[in-house]
Every structure is written in structure tokens, then in C-alpha cells.
């Protein structure tokens with residue numbers, strides 16, 4: 620099954636290529652930006668999308684992003700809602716600069732995938748949970 624994503628480009632960055640099933644899709648900075656240590660900046664990614672019905676998108680840094688630019692994604696795991704699909708809804712990566720660095724337009728600073736939206740859930744309060752208690756963090760040991 621191939622899902623269609625409508626994409627609008629907000630600048631003349633390189634276009635997203637067709638990707639293989641399972642791959643995350645790299646996203647590019649839409650601007651040249653000189654960042655200073657300690658600075659926070661929303662970096663525009665130059666794209667807006669209409670995702671398939673029932674899907675959202677998740678944006679994370681690439682594995683090499685911190686090593687290359689010294690930036691951290693401040694929300695750690697970006698959630699692009701399906702409804703974020705208006706004509707002005709450009710995707711951004713919120714970043715914190717740990718050092719002075721230069722990001723160039725078209726640099727591939729993060730990646731995304733689409734994922735099914737969480738189904739509707741309801742919460743039912745109970746007095747006890749019937750499964751075996753596992754213990755606290757780290758209680759299963761290290762070996």
C-alpha cells in the first residue's frame with residue numbers, strides 16, 4: 620500500500636525524494652542560520668503537508684545532528700497533527716544551540732515518519748491492578 624502525502628514547499632529547498640518502505644524521511648533547513656551557544660530558534664523546514672486521514676507525523680533529530688551542529692531539539696519528539704495542514708502551516712524544528720554553529724539552507728537537520736493516530740481511549744478507575752508488580756526502575760538488573 621502506498622499512501623499519498625500532499626506537500627507544499629515554502630522555499631526553493633531540494634524536494635523530498637521517494638523513499639523506501641520503513642525509512643524515515645530527512646527534512647532540510649529552509650534557511651542559512653548562524654546560531655550562538657545558548658540560543659533558542661525555530662528553524663523553518665520549508666514544507667507543509669496534508670497527511671493521509673488517520674495519520675500524524677513525528678519529527679526527531681537525525682543521529683548525526685548533535686555531532687554535526689551541536690543542536691538539540693527542544694521538544695525532543697515533534698508531533699505534527701493531521702489538522703496542521705493549512706496553507707500557512709510550515710513545519711519547524713525547535714532547537715537549542717549548545718555551541719556557536721552555522722546551519723546552511725538544505726542541511727538535513729532532522730527526519731520524520733508518519734504514524735497512525737492513537738485510537739480514542741477512555742479511562743476506567745480501578746482499586747487494584749491484577750498483574751504481577753515488576754518493581755521500580757532498574758529492578759531487573761543490568762546483566
Ligand SMILES: O=c1ccn([C@H]2C[C@H](O)[C@@H](COP(=O)(O)OP(=O)(O)OP(=O)(O)O)O2)c(=O)[nH]1
Nearest residue numbers: 678694696697698699700703709710711712713
Ligand atoms: O516539532 C514540531 C512540533 C509541532 N509543530 C507544529 C505542528 C503541530 O501540529 C503544531 C502544534 O504542535 P503541538 O500541538 O505539539 O504544540 P502545542 O505546544 O501543544 O501548541 P498548540 O496549542 O498549537 O497545540 O506545531 C512543528 O512544526 N514542529
